[in-house]
Amino acid sequence: MDRILIRGGNPLNGTIHISGAKNAALPLLATCLLSEQPLVLSNLPHLADISTMAHLLSELGVDISMDGGAGNGGNIGRVFRLDAGPVNSTTAPYDLVRKMRASVLVLGPLLARFGKARVSLPGGCAIGTRPVDLHIKALQQMGAEIELDEGYIEASAPDGLKGAHIVFPMVTVGGTENLLMAATLADGETVLANAAREPEVTDLANCLVAMGAEIDGIGTDTLRIQGMKTLHGAEYSVVPDRIETGTYAVAAAVCGGELTLLDTRLELIDSVAEVLRNAGVEIVEVDGGIRVRRSDDGLKGIDVMTEPYPGFPTDMQAQLMVLMAVAEGASMITETIFENRYMHVPELSRMGANVNVHGASAIVRGRSSLHGAEVMATDLRASVSLVLAGLAADGETTINRVYHLDRGYERLGEKLSACGADIKRLKD
Ligand code: EPZ
8 A cells, every 4th residue: 555755844835726625526526416417517626535426426327527627737626527317326335335425415416306315324434423314314304215224225205305494403514415405406495404504515505506506595504495396507616625725724834934825715714724823823815825834933832622614624623733733832622523533643642742632622732843653544634634743743754544645635745745845655
């Protein structure tokens, strides 16, 4: 298996183009199932998870043609033309769902358009048990009959889904997305209350509107959807990746130097920018993106809690911990979204970070001088935190299980080495 070798200590200077957001692209790809007409998506990142979703869609019968991107530093993302006219299966098999939980996002659209769907239950994963009970309950409220049989969600709604008033008992990004897609083809009005407001949900809603859906309250926690008989084709460009943006902002802060992050928007990372500024990072808006550097006064520890959007994202928690490890003073990070999202802690400790976890909180005592080590992680954001620690550390760091990074960071090594990082991929 490939590994990444980093020789730390170099400042980062230059420009990084931010890719389209993985977590927006995945539901947007599933959206094509709602219409007989083609959906053309651009600014898609070139990532393993996107290929997995494309594979699943083609297994269902979606005809996909691809077009590479050029220009913009060779990085305008890929363009897919997805034609779900010929769909001839409504089964998402275990083999594909097990590879990627987001496969469950085909459930809502399949059920809404075809009146049935058979989707493997995703099961737990490294960051927690992550059930899909809220997706299922909400679809039942819309009249779907759902049984769990031999590890599969067997859903049917022979007379179509009916509009309903759904109040999510907790904020769920995937649940909101599944129901939002399903509601666009339901009979009557659906209200989704306590809905997720993440920019990826907003991106999905905007794409659905481009396909002819009627949705009020986009960007708020109450979405009101008037069901339509059909949706039509559209062209849509994926929102920039706010987590990739935040990750490179932390890279600039922990390594020193100055990075300009283009093809992104400050407003997408409001809460992250506020936290980073409080921790001593300078972030200014520039034409087409942001510029980031560590302030001359240095980094300082602060307390942060992860929360649903617009709060500080759980997907930035591991990266922030690296920043806190090298900052002045102590800080406390509290993870409120997932119950087991500290797998990076033992690995960061092996690199010299001083972190103690007590339940959902991690106390980080700063000013650690990080040193290189051989490390590995069990999920995407934990893995990238090890890359950040390796870049900031003295000596050599080898990161195993690189495939996690391939799931969510497009051309990570290339983007960083163009800015002065000593980072190499070792092929096995
Ligand atoms: C999305 O996952 C993201 N994935 C995650 O990004 C992200 O960490 C998460 O939202 C939170 O922001 C994609 O968008 C593909 P949730 P999702 O439903 O939709 C519980 C990354 O690194 N819950 O908002 O699966 C759940 O267990 C990934 O890119 C239920 O109990 O997250 C969790 O504790 C990892 N029952 C909380 O809600 C349900 O039916 C939030 O999960 C659904 C969720």
